Amino acid sequence: QKEVEQNSGPLSVPEGAIASLNCTYSDRGSQSFFWYRQYSGKSPELIMFIYSNGDKEDGRFTAQLNKASQYVSLLIRDSQPSDSATYLCAVNSYGGSQGNLIFGKGTKLSVKP
């Protein structure tokens, strides 16, 4: 069974610090990787996507992908209290002709002022 694993947290960091969120996946054939943020009582919203090995930066967010290790991470620089949310890692695994997003259980991040 294809799986996506994340530490459930909570991960607590002080304001201004770097928050590091990690995710591993089981399907070596996975091709696209997403980070979603979900505030309590709200729907998941896309933060970043990454397809190639290496780093991808967007503002305070950096996604890192290592397909050999089947590992994807999200770094949040200069963390703000407004970053406090659950972060969902999602991996697109293709079976035959159809794509399917498999989500991890999420890591709850708390940024303390």
Place this chain on the structure above:
Amino acid sequence: DTAVSQTPKYLVTQMGNDKSIKCEQNLGHDTMYWYKQDSKKFLKIMFSYNNKELIINETVPNRFSPKSPDKAHLNLHINSLELGDSAVYFCASSQAKTSGSFADTQYFGPGTRLTVL
């Protein structure tokens, strides 16, 4: 304009009833999805439709029946509701289903919180 909308936002009903949740997207996407998020916040896909054709049907009781009248709409009908059906149901859409590019990014609706008493 809301990109992916769902109605109703909240649904409280008795066990054994039949209910429907509606979803509409105005993004021009070809693929729509239904997800269930349980009390432990685990988000799991239930169904996926591409251009009105069912392409993913995960292990879901056959009391759940999706219907797609056109590619902008995907509704979910649930028969004989059970306590375990209580969850938040999210609709989502994406431009493509297999491309392995940004086109398979999924955009989520606001969710429908279903409570079965």
